[in-house]
Amino acid sequence: MFDWMTLFEPAKLLYAFAGAAVGVVAGVLPGLAANTALALLLGFTYNMPVDVAVIFLISVWTGSEFGGAITGILANIPGTPEAVPTMLAGHPLALRGQGGLAVGVALLFSAMGNWIGLIVLVLLAPVLIEIALRFSSWEMFLLSMFGVTLSGTMTSREQPLKGWTMGWLGLLLALMGKDAIYGVDRFSFGVPELTSGIGYMPVLVGVFGLAEVLNVLSQPRIKPVLPSQIGSVFPPLRLVRQYWKSMLRAGCIGTLIGAIPGPGAQVASYISYSVGERITGRRFSDGDLEGVVCAEVADNANIGGGLLPTVTLGIPGNSSSALIMSALALHGIILGPNIQNAQPGFLYFLYMALFVGNFAMYISGFLLVRPSMYLLSMPAVVVMSGVVVVCLIGTFSTGFSMFDVLVMFIAGVIGFFLNRQGYPFAPLVLGLILGRLADDNLRRSLMLYEGHYQDVLLRPVGTILLIAVILSFYWGIRRSHQDSRRSS
Amino acid sequence: MLSAAGLLAVACVGIWFSLRMERPAGWLTAPGIVPLFLSVGLGIMAALIGTAAIRRGALTREAVRRLRPSDPAGALRFAALVGAIAGFYFGLLAFLPFEVACFLFLLFVFHMLWTDAPLWKQATAAAAMSLILVASFQTFFDIPLPGENNLLEMLQFHLRR
Numbered sequence: 001m002f003d004w005m006t007l008f009e010p011a012k013l014l015y016a017f018a019g020a021a022v023g024v025v026a027g028v029l030p031g032l033a034a035n036t037a038l039a040l041l042l043g044f045t046y047n048m049p050v051d052v053a054v055i056f057l058i059s060v061w062t063g064s065e066f067g068g069a070i071t072g073i074l075a076n077i078p079g080t081p082e083a084v085p086t087m088l089a090g091h092p093l094a095l096r097g098q099g100g101l102a103v104g105v106a107l108l109f110s111a112m113g114n115w116i117g118l119i120v121l122v123l124l125a126p127v128l129i130e131i132a133l134r135f136s137s138w139e140m141f142l143l144s145m146f147g148v149t150l151s152g153t154m155t156s157r158e159q160p161l162k163g164w165t166m167g168w169l170g171l172l173l174a175l176m177g178k179d180a181i182y183g184v185d186r187f188s189f190g191v192p193e194l195t196s197g198i199g200y201m202p203v204l205v206g207v208f209g210l211a212e213v214l215n216v217l218s219q220p221r222i223k224p225v226l227p228s229q230i231g232s233v234f235p236p237l238r239l240v241r242q243y244w245k246s247m248l249r250a251g252c253i254g255t256l257i258g259a260i261p262g263p264g265a266q267v268a269s270y271i272s273y274s275v276g277e278r279i280t281g282r283r284f285s286d287g288d289l290e291g292v293v294c295a296e297v298a299d300n301a302n303i304g305g306g307l308l309p310t311v312t313l314g315i316p317g318n319s320s321s322a323l324i325m326s327a328l329a330l331h332g333i334i335l336g337p338n339i340q341n342a343q344p345g346f347l348y349f350l351y352m353a354l355f356v357g358n359f360a361m362y363i364s365g366f367l368l369v370r371p372s373m374y375l376l377s378m379p380a381v382v383v384m385s386g387v388v389v390v391c392l393i394g395t396f397s398t399g400f401s402m403f404d405v406l407v408m409f410i411a412g413v414i415g416f417f418l419n420r421q422g423y424p425f426a427p428l429v430l431g432l433i434l435g436r437l438a439d440d441n442l443r444r445s446l447m448l449y450e451g452h453y454q455d456v457l458l459r460p461v462g463t464i465l466l467i468a469v470i471l472s473f474y475w476g477i478r479r480s481h482q483d484s485r486r487s488s
Numbered sequence: 489m490l491s492a493a494g495l496l497a498v499a500c501v502g503i504w505f506s507l508r509m510e511r512p513a514g515w516l517t518a519p520g521i522v523p524l525f526l527s528v529g530l531g532i533m534a535a536l537i538g539t540a541a542i543r544r545g546a547l548t549r550e551a552v553r554r555l556r557p558s559d560p561a562g563a564l565r566f567a568a569l570v571g572a573i574a575g576f577y578f579g580l581l582a583f584l585p586f587e588v589a590c591f592l593f594l595l596f597v598f599h600m601l602w603t604d605a606p607l608w609k610q611a612t613a614a615a616a617m618s619l620i621l622v623a624s625f626q627t628f629f630d631i632p633l634p635g636e637n638n639l640l641e642m643l644q645f646h647l648r649r
Contacts, residue, residue, distance in 0.1 A: 047630050161533050168530040179519040182512045218566045381601040385594050389621050397631040405577055421491045439522040446516045
């Protein structure tokens with residue numbers, strides 16, 4: 001089913017370019033980040049052949065990670081949350097007439113970041129799969145719980161309780177419907193549609209799509225001020241030689257943060273930016289190409305990093321990789337340690353899809369810098385009302401059920417209020433995806449070790465994971481205490 | 489405080505129904521064991537969030553006053569937007585072709601939020617957008633659309649006949 005050579009067929013290349021262009025446009029428009037774009041397009045890929053869906057979504061992801069930089073640098077409005085550091089370092093350059101150069105540097109180093117993430121993915125995926133294949137159901141349960149708790153700890157800084165609560169809520173929602181071992185109905189409340197559980201697709205579209213629409217349209221609109229002259233977008237290639245150290249450092253930070261479940265590109269670009277400032281001793285916010293390099297490389301290296309645990313362990317590294325995982329699940333492909341046996345050729349196809357998607361992002365980025373300036377002058381209400389319709393079509397298209405649309409609507413409205421209260425969505429998504437895995441594996445290990453529960457402590461990997469879960473709770477509590485002490 | 493109360497209610501429902509679930513082979517492998525563990529955890533966390541909110545003064549008169557929207561017109565606009573989306577999804581689509589329902593919804597939202605544009609511009613944008621969305625999703629992604637009927641599909645059917 002997966003042959004990487006087919007990626008060079010004209011039709012697939014066309015999908016790659018279309019995906020990258022859609023991604024860049026979504027990144028440019030404030031309010032439509034990578035998560036939103038992927039959530040909205042997830043349903044539409046249901047009718048596509050699975051290999052086309054993979055290349056399309058990967059290209060959307062790479063495109064949208066870069067697209068935010070255009071708005072940030074030229075209009076001083078972050079197109080995506082992860083583009084804030086790029087905006088800080090790049091907009092002062094635009095004010096000095098070097099906006100084109102800054103955007104070109106962002107594009108070039110976004111591609112470099114993708115390369116670093118891809119190389120790490122290629123090198124480490126087989127090793128991680130080898131390790132994960134030795135995991136029993138007890139370790140798989142602990143790994144899922146580790147993903148959810150760490151995600152909660154990392155995504156809600158001052159109040160990790162809110163992150164964990166969202167993770168727990170996601171896990172609980174995932175358990176609705178018939179259980180896998182005895183076929184007993186859980187929380188179906190006599191509603192026939194609930195006996196097959198709540199699909200995570202409608203919830204994802206609701207919290208990332210509809211909630212975002214409500215968020216954007218309920219805020220006063222900021223009219224972007226665009227520079228009249230942006231200059232040449234083509235960056236001199238000597239910059240790669242000049243900034244290679246920052247590039248490698250940012251690539252490592254981006255990939256590492258991507259591989260940790262929970263924090264996404266936003267955390268990666270912030271950390272890389274501040275580490276860069278500390279090492280160079282310069283303030284990037286005065287306008288500095290190196291600041292753009294640090295933020296953009298980390299932002300895009302996060303893609304390869306995020307895919308690493310997703311593909312090898314079945315634990316999504318961030319919300320975007322969770323959405324890619326959901327898209328594949330719609331096609332019956334379950335990511336995890338068995339992927340090599342279940343879908344031979346998938347890993348090589350994915351590597352090559354990242355390569356082609358990166359190339360498509362680079363070309364589309366160059367072509368779309370100037371047209372995107374016109375997009376920015378469009379009223380937000382026009383774009384966001386369209387997104388409401390896309391949310392509906394995207395949700396309906398996966399199951400042709402208006403019940404799914406109702407779930408999406410409720411998730412969107414509740415998601416809007418929870419987001420306003422500072423509850424993060426990443427742990428909820430992880431909980432929704434990992435809930436069934438955690439439930440099945442815990443109950444299976446309870447059956448396996450019946451009467452000899454002390455034996456689970458003799459499994460070293462399991463014990464390490466158990467300690468890691470406890471430590472992630474401890475770390476969150478400690479950090480929250482430190483933050484509250486600092487603020488008081 | 490309100491969100492904590494909502495989450496606490498979800499946890500209580502979770503605990504209640506987990507305890508009432510069938511147990512075909514005892515407690516340890518019962519289908520309700522993981523939901524019970526999660527609901528108890530959720531309840532404890534919601535209670536902690538609520539307690540922290542009370543300690544920060546969530547029950548004081550000042551905090552209750554802060555719950556009232558600072559911009560009543562904005563709150564009304566938000567409620568109208570949510571109502572319009574619900575009306576479009578669950579009302580208009582039940583008896584109107586997709587394009588018509590989509591056009592009416594877009595026109596309403598544009599009229600409400602795109603105040604600096606004249607009505608003809610709003611109507612043109614709404615009509616163009618609904619046609620573009622329908623045509624692109626139906627032809628590019630080959631997706632059947634929700635709604636009572638579909639004008640574009642009907643037109644294609646008649647043209648083929």
